[in-house]
Amino acid sequence: MIAATCKLTQDGNTHLDSPVFLILRWRRYLSNIGTAADHQNCIDVHFDRSSAYWTDIYEYEDVDGTIYRERRAVVLALAQKLGLPAESRILEVGCGSGLTSVELAHEGYRIQAVDSVDAMIQRTRQHADKAGVGDRISASVRSVYELGYPDSSFDLVLKIGVAPWLHSLEEALREVVRVVRPGGYLITTADNWWRLNHWLDPRYWPPLQPVRRQVRDVLERCGLVGPRGASARFHSTGEFDSCLLAAGLEKIAGRTVGFGPFSFLGWKFLSDSSGVRVHRRLQQLADRGVPILRSMGTQYIVLARKGVATSAPPGR
Numbered sequence: 001m002i003a004a005t006c007k008l009t010q011d012g013n014t015h016l017d018s019p020v021f022l023i024l025r026w027r028r029y030l031s032n033i034g035t036a037a038d039h040q041n042c043i044d045v046h047f048d049r050s051s052a053y054w055t056d057i058y059e060y061e062d063v064d065g066t067i068y069r070e071r072r073a074v075v076l077a078l079a080q081k082l083g084l085p086a087e088s089r090i091l092e093v094g095c096g097s098g099l100t101s102v103e104l105a106h107e108g109y110r111i112q113a114v115d116s117v118d119a120m121i122q123r124t125r126q127h128a129d130k131a132g133v134g135d136r137i138s139a140s141v142r143s144v145y146e147l148g149y150p151d152s153s154f155d156l157v158l159k160i161g162v163a164p165w166l167h168s169l170e171e172a173l174r175e176v177v178r179v180v181r182p183g184g185y186l187i188t189t190a191d192n193w194w195r196l197n198h199w200l201d202p203r204y205w206p207p208l209q210p211v212r213r214q215v216r217d218v219l220e221r222c223g224l225v226g227p228r229g230a231s232a233r234f235h236s237t238g239e240f241d242s243c244l245l246a247a248g249l250e251k252i253a254g255r256t257v258g259f260g261p262f263s264f265l266g267w268k269f270l271s272d273s274s275g276v277r278v279h280r281r282l283q284q285l286a287d288r289g290v291p292i293l294r295s296m297g298t299q300y301i302v303l304a305r306k307g308v309a310t311s312a313p314p315g316r
Contacts, residue, residue, distance in 0.1 A: 039167040040143075044117050051119040055097040062272040063279055067258035070283070071189065071299045074257055075160055076103055078187050078303045084109070088155040093144050093176060094162035098124025098137065105133035112154070114142040144172045152181040159188040163240070164232035173247035182308040186249060189301050193234040196282070196296040197262050209234075237300050249304035256297025259283060 047054065057068055079090075086108035092101045095113035097120060105111050105128065113124050121139045128137040142148055144162060157180050159172075166172050180186060198204040235243075241251055259282040260275050261268050270278060286294045 036167045040116065043165045047115075047117045048119045051097070051117065051123060054120075055099075055123055058099060061276070063258075063260040063275040066276050066279060067260070067298060071160070071257050071301065072100055072103075074255070074301050075100065075158065075187055075189075078253070078301070079104060079156060079158070080107070082156065082185060084155055089153065090156045090158065091147075091149070091154045091179065092158040092160070093147070094159060094165075095124050095139065096120050096161070098127045098139065100158065100160065101137050101139075102127050102131045102133055105136040106131070109136070111137045112149070113137055113139040114144075114147065115139075116141065116143055145175055147175055147179055149179045151178055152184075153179045154184060155181060156185045156187070159186065161189060163189065163235060164191040166233070169235070169243055170246070173243060173249075177247045177249060177306055180306045182306055184306050185252075186244075186304045186306070187302070188244075188304070189299055190235040190237075190240045191232055192256055192296070192298055192300045193236040193239070194296055195234075195256075195258075195298045196293070197260050197298065199296070201263050201265065203263075203266050206234075235300070237295055240300060240302070244302065244304050248307055250307060252303045252305055254300065254302040256286065256295055256300050257283065258298035259286075259296075260298075 057065055058072070059065065084090075088109050089112070090104055090109045091112045091114070092098075092104075093114055095101050095115050098113055101111045101113040101124060113121075113128075115121050115124070118141050121141050124137070124139040125134070128134040128139070144159075144166070145168070157176050159176060162172070163169055176186060193206055198206055202208075237254065237256070241254070244251060259279045260270070262270055262275065262278070268275075282293065283297070286297060
């Protein structure tokens with residue numbers, strides 16, 4: 001029989017090394033297996049049913065379409081500025097319909113495009129063949145939590161628009177970092193918790209969101225409302241940066257992109273054309289470094305680098 005005491009940290013939590021904590025953590029892990037699988041299945045069903053939308057959105061002339069195009073442009077510009085040699089190996093996790101992979105393949109890179117939804121992979125292959133780069137893109141269904149590639153396989157990994165749909169950002173980052181070579185790069189995005197359009201609408205006001213989620217959870221457990229289905233998760237820029245650092249990544253650059261669509265109590269009060277004009281004006285100010293505004297775009301885009309491993313001292 002193992003004798004043990006439960007140590008407490010200064011904030012009152014069970015100490016990480018105590019047997020009590022390990023038991024609780026194991027029980028939580030077992031209870032979450034079904035939850036994680038259910039969550040992923042819900043997300044996969046959502047994107048399978050909406051695969052056409054996530055292809056067409058980049059052609060829309062409304063605020064959402066404009067923001068997604070600008071996000072992709074920023075991502076591609078960051079990748080090009082790295083100056084990676086031709087034939088560099090790039091992985092796109094959550095490739096969607098493959099539009100970004102196709103653009104990078106045109107630059108001479110070798111692309112592995114993966115997604116958890118087969119409908120997205122089929123669209124990626126179609127776009128690659130139509131663009132004449134089918135021989136440079138290998139598309140396959142894979143999980144971000146278990147990519148199946150050897151360690152240090154890629155010079156650059158893109159993970160765009162994936163973070164909001166993860167049940168564990170930390171687990172996904174660990175797996176992504178594993179397949180990046182030492183000194184290699186990750187370009188990733190998050191849906192910004194502190195986006196301006198949510199601050200201007202009481203229905204989405206950030207400080208109230210935790211309370212809204214708790215109330216919704218209680219109502220679901222009581223059977224008073226149905227399951228909410230797939231829903232995006234938001235991260236503050238600071239929280240996201242901390243997760244990247246904890247995963248062994250050094251942030252090189254970060255910026256937010258996108259303002260709108262604006263609404264009040266869920267009602268969109270600007271036309272598409274007016275909304276696009278407002279977005280572009282606010283984006284100009286944000287790009288000039290206007291305080292507060294520069295951190296309140298809808299999309300947070302980060303370029304980070306994996307550290308170069310150092311050898312252990314002799315005799316160790």
